[in-house]
Amino acid sequence: MAIKESPSASIVAEENDIAKVVLMPGDPLRAKYVAEHYLENPVCFNTVRNMLGYTGTYKGKKISVMGHGMGVPSVGIYSYELYNFFGVESIIRIGSAGGIGDDVKVRDVVIAMGASTNSHFADQYQFPGQLCATADYGMLKDAVAAAERLGVRADVGQVFTADQFYNANSTAAETYRKFGILAVEMEAAGLYWTAQYLGKKALAILTISDHIFTGEALSAEDRQDSFHEMMEIALETAWKSID
Numbered sequence: 001m002a003i004k005e006s007p008s009a010s011i012v013a014e015e016n017d018i019a020k021v022v023l024m025p026g027d028p029l030r031a032k033y034v035a036e037h038y039l040e041n042p043v044c045f046n047t048v049r050n051m052l053g054y055t056g057t058y059k060g061k062k063i064s065v066m067g068h069g070m071g072v073p074s075v076g077i078y079s080y081e082l083y084n085f086f087g088v089e090s091i092i093r094i095g096s097a098g099g100i101g102d103d104v105k106v107r108d109v110v111i112a113m114g115a116s117t118n119s120h121f122a123d124q125y126q127f128p129g130q131l132c133a134t135a136d137y138g139m140l141k142d143a144v145a146a147a148e149r150l151g152v153r154a155d156v157g158q159v160f161t162a163d164q165f166y167n168a169n170s171t172a173a174e175t176y177r178k179f180g181i182l183a184v185e186m187e188a189a190g191l192y193w194t195a196q197y198l199g200k201k202a203l204a205i206l207t208i209s210d211h212i213f214t215g216e217a218l219s220a221e222d223r224q225d226s227f228h229e230m231m232e233i234a235l236e237t238a239w240k241s242i243d
Helices: 028-038 072-085 121-125 137-150 172-178 188-198 220-241
Strands: 021-024 040-046 053-058 061-066 090-099 109-117 154-161 183-185 201-211
Touching: 021 028, 021 072, 021 220, 028 040, 028 053, 028 061, 028 220, 053 220, 061 220, 072 090, 072 121, 072 188, 090 188, 090 220, 109 137, 109 188, 109 220, 121 188, 137 154, 137 201, 137 220, 154 188, 183 201, 188 201, 201 220
Parallel strands: 021 061, 021 090, 090 201, 109 154, 154 183
Antiparallel strands: 040 053, 053 061, 090 183, 109 201
């Protein structure tokens, strides 16, 4: 697919400023933290709307990190532009999620094989059926292998991408659990659909920060420790995806 000139002011950068693989947390300040603590010689390539983006190197390979905001519409904008206007081939979402599955515990890492959702984002494609939002298998496999090498517990399966953070349907989580959903978050389906539509690669790697049924939640310190585990898996997966 030919790279198109960007008509948008959402990202102001030259194509060569951004790596072929981008790690994307929701919070742009978390992107800044990742750049400063995990990448060598990071350079900021975007400050528009304070959606910070940085490019540096990891083990000698060029990797970028940029925030994607909250919700499917926001991740849809930024991932589309990165893929379509800046030559990005792979995006790895890194973020937190609420645990649902009985076997999922706080601090666990969840690697999202697919994402069920109540979002109507995919209606635009006029797909004659229900389009399944799925991860790239190659990156999924590499992430699982990286977790095993690092000795990190990682659950692999389906997540639920919700359009609501505060859901008026009090029985929704019970239904999700019945169907084997591991965790709930707000962006993976939009990222996966965008990647599928554009013929690109995507993966979501998530840290369980709290559990909807047990009431367990990580402290600020524990969140930071678990975030490091998730980041190491994501960085190793990104590194492996670069030729």
